[in-house]
Amino acid sequence: MRATSALAAHTSRIGLIASVSTTFTEPYNLARQILSLDHISGGRAGWNLVTSSAGEKNFGRALPAHDDRYAIALEYADVVRALWESWDADAVVYDDAGRQIVRPDKVRRIDWNGAHYSVQGPLNLSRSPQNRPILAQAGSSAEGTELGGRVADVIFTTGLTELEPSIDVVRAYKRAAQSHDRRADGIKILPGVAPVIGSTDEEAKRQWDKLVDKIDFEAGRKSLAGQFGGIDFDGVDLDEPIRLDSLPRTEAVEGRRSRFGVFRKLVESGRVKTVRDAPWVGGGTAAPPSDQSVRAAIQAKSTIPKFAWKKVGITLSFM
Numbered sequence: 343m344r345a346t347s348a349l350a351a352h353t354s355r356i357g358l359i360a361s362v363s364t365t366f367t368e369p370y371n372l373a374r375q376i377l378s379l380d381h382i383s384g385g386r387a388g389w390n391l392v393t394s395s396a397g398e399k400n401f402g403r404a405l406p407a408h409d410d411r412y413a414i415a416l417e418y419a420d421v422v423r424a425l426w427e428s429w430d431a432d433a434v435v436y437d438d439a440g441r442q443i444v445r446p447d448k449v450r451r452i453d454w455n456g457a458h459y460s461v462q463g464p465l466n467l468s469r470s471p472q473n474r475p476i477l478a479q480a481g482s483s484a485e486g487t488e489l490g491g492r493v494a495d496v497i498f499t500t501g502l503t504e505l506e507p508s509i510d511v512v513r514a515y516k517r518a519a520q521s522h523d524r525r526a527d528g529i530k531i532l533p534g535v536a537p538v539i540g541s542t543d544e545e546a547k548r549q550w551d552k553l554v555d556k557i558d559f560e561a562g563r564k565s566l567a568g569q570f571g572g573i574d575f576d577g578v579d580l581d582e583p584i585r586l587d588s589l590p591r592t593e594a595v596e597g598r599r600s601r602f603g604v605f606r607k608l609v610e611s612g613r614v615k616t617v618r619d620a621p622w623v624g625g626g627t628a629a630p631p632s633d634q635s636v637r638a639a640i641q642a643k644s645t646i647p648k649f650a651w652k653k654v655g656i657t658l659s660f661m
């Protein structure tokens with residue numbers, strides 16, 4: 343959050359979206375911080391709503407179960423939105439002497455009393471210059487999709503690497519949006535991409551090989567286990583085929599469920615056969631570019647043809 347405030351002072355056109363967890367923070371503080379950033383930046387702020395799958399040891403409390411984290415997040419997001427709307431756009435006016443006046447009838451308490459939060463409000467900040475900060479959401483399990491469909495303007499996804507599963511993810515978000523009386527095309531889906539760039543294909547390939555060479559697979563095993571909620575890869579030989587029946591069902595994973603789902607599908611389709619095949623599974627879709635321009639590289643390397651996205655009516659942006 344502090345970094346985005348510093349960036350706001352030195353930039354004028356980029357959007358500033360901070361990731362803040364609903365599991366370890368309070369909605370009132372979050373609503374104030376993001377809306378303050380929005381005012382400081384002249385309406386360029388956003389919040390990436392994450393539920394977190396680790397980190398509880400820093401907060402002296404147990405990590406709630408996956409579905410409970412999302413139940414908390416749904417209410418949290420509703421409280422934040424209510425707080426952001428607790429001042430009408432015309433609540434602040436100027437009198438003849440140029441003094442700023444707040445019109446009391448344009449500012450309301452929210453008197454929230456829910457299962458997880460009790461918040462009186464109103465916020466102590468006037469309405470956002472962009473009406474409300476942008477809401478992004480990351481985590482595409484069924485519960486994440488429901489949350490994103492209800493509240494998000496932007497979805498950060500990871501590993502949309504194969505055509506059919508990717509279309510399913512996008513369609514599910516559209517359906518969730520429509521079930522909340524929102525326009526299906528009101529949500530922008532941003533697949534994570536980690537391009538390796540060089541001035542020629544050969545240079546990019548060399549960079550890619552260097553990166554892969556530096557991977558500490560032992561640490562990677564632990565990282566995968568951490569992200570997937572403790573699934574144990576310790577006994578698995580790096581070059582031995584991963585047995586599908588040794589992996590849990592995606593719905594049973596308590597950690598980053600959608601990321602595990604991507605991993606499982608890659609194992610199912612044979613694109614990932616061994617732990618060594620999967621150095622990039624934990625992040626976005628990483629691929630060495632096959633062309634000199636990043637855009638062309640992404641399009642060329644994407645296994646999701648552009649026409650397919652058109653078919654499902656989605657505007658794609660890359661982050």
Ligand SMILES: Cc1cc2nc3c(=O)[nH]c(=O)nc-3n(C[C@H](O)[C@H](O)[C@H](O)COP(=O)(O)O)c2cc1C
Pocket residue numbers: 361363391392393394395396408480481482483484485486487498499500534597598599600601
């Ligand atoms: C692109 C992306 C970025 C994320 N960034 C963060 C983060 O900064 N902090 C965090 O605690 N969780 C982060 N998460 C994790 C999500 O909050 C969530 O815990 C995880 O994706 C599990 O959600 P799922 O079960 O719906 O897949 C991120 C997830 C994605 C997909």
